[in-house]
Amino acid sequence: MKKKLLFLLYAMMGFQVLAQQPSLPKTMPKWELYTQDGKLVSSEQFAGKPLILHFWATWCPYCKRLQPGLDRLAELYADKGLQIVAVSLSEKTGAMPQTVLIERGLKLETLVNGDELGLNKLSITGTPTTVFISPDGKILGATMQSDPEDPQWNTVAEYLTHLPR
Secondary structure, three states: OHHHHHHHHHHHHOOOOOOOOOOOOOEOOOOEEEEOOOOEEEHHHHOOOOEEEEEEOOOOHHHHHHHHHHHHHHHHHHHHOOEEEEEEOOOOOOOOHHHHHHHOOOOOEEEEOOHHHHHHHOOOOOOOEEEEEOOOOEEEEEEOOOOOOOOHHHHHHHHHHOOOO
């Protein structure tokens, strides 16, 4: 167990983890959001699964840079149960985040109107912010890293998929 914790610490340090922020809760709060086409998605659907929540905005150039890497990561670790979901926030009225991702050739599922979760419950202060959540709902850390080629993405994904469920 000690080796796993050291491994995670090493991986997260490379990501400039924001978990030390006093505003980031230790446990993921319950939430309900909708997809662009109106499908309800809730935190309960991810219980017992490793989860990466990617908070982003259609106008964010750093998000646009990162998302192809997250899309690849989602495909690479899907068979291991890793869930990666994008959550759009701070959008103008009428924004169509899922349409934007599809136009970019990406498959990431996007939840819309995530301000309550991202800005209020998690106190996210900028985009992109990516939050790492264990299968038991603990927030392990977060990063504002936007380099899709950083090998730490795979390191953290590997760690998340090996946590007990």
